[in-house]
Amino acid sequence: xxxxxxxxxxxxxxxxxxxxxxxxxxxxxxxxxxxxxxxxxxxxxxxxxxxxxxxxxxxxxxxxxxxxxxxxxxx
Numbered sequence: 001x002x003x004x005x006x007x008x009x010x011x012x013x014x015x016x017x018x019x020x021x022x023x024x025x026x027x028x029x030x031x032x033x034x035x036x037x038x039x040x041x042x043x044x045x046x047x048x049x050x051x052x053x054x055x056x057x058x059x060x061x062x063x064x065x066x067x068x069x070x071x072x073x074x075x
Contacts, residue, residue, distance in 0.1 A: 004040055008033040011059040017041065024049035027067065031059045034066035041071060048073045 006015045009032025016028040017040050025046040030037050041048065048071045053061055 002044070004044075006033070006036055006040060008036060009059055009062060013059040015063075017044075017046070019044065019046050023047060026050055026052060028052045029054055029060040030063040030067050032062045034063035034070075037063060037067050038070060047071075 002019050004017045006017065008015045013029060013031040015030050015037060017025050017037070018028065019025040023046050025041060025048050027037065027048055030051065050073045051064060051068060053064070
């Protein structure tokens with residue numbers, strides 16, 4: 001299992017990208033910096049399996065619309 005932690009946005013929130021050998025990623029709390037999250041997915045050749053939001057504060061969901069529009073999850 002691979003885990004990459006991205007520090008995103010002005011509140012320096014943590015966004016995690018988690019994946020295994022099949023290259024399907026779980027994106028946890030895409031709070032800001034959509035381009036950085038997308039770059040991480042591209043750099044590792046990942047498809048998004050799903051998004052997980054731990055709660056609804058803006059610093060944890062702010063980039064969800066942009067990232068999921070470009071990398072939709074099938075589930």
